[in-house]
Structure formats: C-alpha cells, structure tokens
Amino acid sequence: MHRVSQLPAKELADRLRLGRFQLRVGPYVYRLQSQLPQVIRGIEALYRDFPLAEPRSFTDYNIGIGHGGLAGRLRRKVEFRFEHQNPFPTIPIGQAFAFLEWGMNWCVSIHANEYLKLHAAAVARDGSAIIMPGVPGAGKSTLCAGLGLRGWRVLSDEHALVPPGTTSVIPLCRPVSLKNDSIALIKSFDSAAILGPTSEQTHKGTVAHMKADLTDDSHDISPIPARIMLFPKYARDEPQGLYPRSKTQSFILAAYHSFNFSLLGEVGFAAMRALIDGVSCYDLVYRDLDWAIQNVGELHDRDGRP
Amino acid sequence: MQWRIEQLGEFFDPQEDMVVYFDRRSGDTHLITAFAAHILRQFSDQPLDIDELVRRVSPDMDDCTPAELSEALSGALDELTILDIVQLA
Numbered sequence: 001m002h003r004v005s006q007l008p009a010k011e012l013a014d015r016l017r018l019g020r021f022q023l024r025v026g027p028y029v030y031r032l033q034s035q036l037p038q039v040i041r042g043i044e045a046l047y048r049d050f051p052l053a054e055p056r057s058f059t060d061y062n063i064g065i066g067h068g069g070l071a072g073r074l075r076r077k078v079e080f081r082f083e084h085q086n087p088f089p090t091i092p093i094g095q096a097f098a099f100l101e102w103g104m105n106w107c108v109s110i111h112a113n114e115y116l117k118l119h120a121a122a123v124a125r126d127g128s129a130i131i132m133p134g135v136p137g138a139g140k141s142t143l144c145a146g147l148g149l150r151g152w153r154v155l156s157d158e159h160a161l162v163p164p165g166t167t168s169v170i171p172l173c174r175p176v177s178l179k180n181d182s183i184a185l186i187k188s189f190d191s192a193a194i195l196g197p198t199s200e201q202t203h204k205g206t207v208a209h210m211k212a213d214l215t216d217d218s219h220d221i222s223p224i225p226a227r228i229m230l231f232p233k234y235a236r237d238e239p240q241g242l243y244p245r246s247k248t249q250s251f252i253l254a255a256y257h258s259f260n261f262s263l264l265g266e267v268g269f270a271a272m273r274a275l276i277d278g279v280s281c282y283d284l285v286y287r288d289l290d291w292a293i294q295n296v297g298e299l300h301d302r303d304g305r306p
Numbered sequence: 307m308q309w310r311i312e313q314l315g316e317f318f319d320p321q322e323d324m325v326v327y328f329d330r331r332s333g334d335t336h337l338i339t340a341f342a343a344h345i346l347r348q349f350s351d352q353p354l355d356i357d358e359l360v361r362r363v364s365p366d367m368d369d370c371t372p373a374e375l376s377e378a379l380s381g382a383l384d385e386l387t388i389l390d391i392v393q394l395a
Contacts, residue, residue: 246320246322246323246324247318247320247322248318248320248322248324248325248326248337249324249337251318251326252326252335252337255335261335262333262335265333266316266328266330269316269318269326269328269335270316272318273316273318273326276318276320277318277320
C-alpha cells in the first residue's frame with residue numbers, strides 16, 4: 001500500500017490540483033481537490049504516512065477547497081466543496097487548512113450512520129480503547145495529543161465510531177485539532193510534536209493540527225474493544241481527580257455527545273446500552289497533562305485489561 | 307382513573323437509582339427513577355388503576371404502607387404522564 005510520502009512533491013501537488021488525490025482515512029476514502037499552498041503543505045506535514053487509496057477505489061467523500069472564483073480571490077476567501085456543493089459560507093484564506101479539517105470532520109458527522117457516532121476522542125493501548133467524549137474546550141484533544149505523544153495509539157480526535165451491538169471503536173485516525181493555549185502547551189510538552197499550518201482568528205480562536213498517526217498500526221482499521229469511557233475536563237481552578245460515574249448518567253451524557261443517537265432511534269438506544277454496559281465510566285478533571293496521562297495509564301492498567 | 311402505555315419501551319437498568327428509558331412511541335430517551343421504571347414494567351396491554359398498581363408493586367416495597375405507596379405511585383404517574391410516557395386511559 002502506497003503512502004502519501006511516497007509521492008514526489010510535484011506529483012502530490014498535481015494530484016491535488018486535478019482532484020485525483022485519494023486518501024484512505026479509517027474505513028473511508030476521501031478524494032481531495034485543492035491548489036492552495038497551505039493545504040498542500042498541511043497534507044505533506046500531517047498526512048505523509050497516510051495510505052493512498054488504491055486506484056479506482058470507491059470515493060466516500062468527494063471534497064475540495066479553493067477560491068471558487070474571481071470574487072474569492074479578490075476577497076481572499078475560500079470555499080469548502082462537498083460533491084460540488086458549498087455547504088458552508090466562505091472563510092478567510094488564512095484559515096484554509098483548518099477549514100479542510102473541519103470539512104473532513106463534517107463529512108463523517110452527517111454521514112456514516114452505520115455506526116453510533118460519539119463526539120469523542122479515542123485512544124488505545126495494548127489492544128484496548130478508551131473513549132473520551134467531550135464538548136469543544138473540554139480538553140479531550142489536548143489529552144488525546146498528549147497520550148499520542150506518550151505512545152498511545154490515537155484512534156480519533158473527533159469521532160468514536162461504534163458498530164451497534166458492540167463496545168468496539170473503528171479507528172479513524174486523523175490529525176488532532178489543538179486550539180489556543182493547548183498549541184503552546186503541546187509544543188512545550190513534546191518538541192517532537194509535528195504541527196501543521198496555524199489558522200488564526202477562527203470561530204474557535206487559533207487552531208493548529210498535530211500529526212497523530214504515530215504508531216505502526218495507526219492506519220489499521222480493525223475494531224478495537226473499548227473498556228473505559230472517560231469524560232475529561234480541563235480546569236485550572238478545580239482539584240485534579242479521577243472519579244467513577246454512574247452508568248445511567250454516563251449514558252445520558254454520551255447520548256448528548258452523540259452525532260446520531262436520536263437519528264438511529266431504537267437502534268441507537270440499543271447500541272448505547274451495549275456500549276455503556278461494557279465500559280467503566282469516569283470523570284477526569286485535570287490541569288496538568290503529565291498527571292492526567294499517568295492517571296489514564298493507571299486506570300487503563302486496572303480497568304482496561306480483558 | 308386508569309393509565310395505559312401504548313407501547314412499552316426499552317430500558318437501560320444497571321441497578322442504580324436511575325434508569326434510562328427509550329419511549330418507542332415518541333423516540334425520546336428519558337432518565338427516570340428506578341421506582342418509575344418499576345411502575346412501567348407493570349403495564350402490558352391493559353390499563354391499570356392505582357389500586358391495581360399498588361397491589362402489583364407492594365410485594366417489592368417492604369417498608370411502605372399501602373397509603374404511602376399509593377401517594378408515591380400517584381406522584382410518579384403524574385410525572386410519567388407529563389412526559390407522555392404513560393397516558394390516561
């Protein structure tokens with residue numbers, strides 16, 4: 001299987017320009033078109049170890065990002081295209097790479113209903129996963145990035161895909177989205193962290209993405225059983241702690257963090273029941289990343305074993 | 307007064323104080339007390355009144371007098387009615 005890094009720079013740029021760049025991300029294939037330099041740079045930096053889809057592979061998500069016309073060039077705005085439609089308003093060109101990442105997330109968020117989808121980071125070690133749901137700003141991406149930099153396998157920063165009736169997570173590894181203070185935090189946490197283009201003044205503030213496929217099996221799409229559900233909360237002014245949660249409260253909160261729990265109806269309820277039944281549930285309040293990683297590791301050693 | 311359930315839903319009951327209930331009729335998910343869930347499980351096709359519910363539930367409620375149980379059932383049924391999980395027959 002060929003990797004993005006095996007393409008000479010000109011070939012990569014040509015494929016992107018012509019919309020012939022097909023990337024395999026977890027169980028899906030994205031076809032991407034763009035000739036924006038920052039997008040090409042971001043792909044080179046963050047997706048270099050991603051597998052290219054085999055020729056003539058079915059494309060799940062046909063996307064593009066670019067000016068879209070002379071007005072876009074004049075206003076220095078870019079549009080995100082999905083199947084030749086523009087689902088979002090244009091945004092400043094300086095935010096193009098973040099826009100691409102959000103657009104790629106959106107593709108999965110509104111499709112992929114063969115899975116129960118949680119808005120959650122997911123990591124794994126020794127073949128056992130931890131699902132970490134959280135609202136934006138809860139600190140799940142920072143924790144996910146930190147764990148990834150300490151040897152954990154990042155399954156996803158955004159979507160935990162759970163086949164109904166199982167407690168497994170389908171890996172969907174993509175770069176981890178870091179916002180505002182967490183960008184500097186992760187840079188100082190590990191100088192080896194590879195970050196892509198920075199997007200300033202987005203609706204989420206400053207955004208940069210971190211390369212997250214850091215283990216040999218990052219792009220293996222075999223399901224990984226989850227045994228822990230952890231609700232992280234980054235809080236500077238609260239005592240750090242790891243607290244057991246009730247399963248019913250966890251069910252409701254996980255449903256709140258799901259993209260399609262209601263859409264799936266009874267199937268969604270049964271899927272969530274099977275999932276919550278099979279995992280231990282905890283709240284993690286943290287302000288120190290090293291402390292959090294150590295405690296998540298100890299929790300995994302205790303509850304994450306088969 | 308009698309209450310009925312058009313179609314009994316699904317439960318997630320890990321034996322805690324609360325139970326998650328999926329209402330097939332509305333497609334809504336509710337967090338209800340274990341007592342309310344116990345009441346729901348008494349329903350099948352037939353409407354039930356308070357006296358019948360007291361009779362069915364009392365074997366599981368050692369410490370309650372029938373009067374206390376009747377009052378607790380009324381309160382729970384009011385809430386379940388407001389949530390439209392049960393309906394007045």
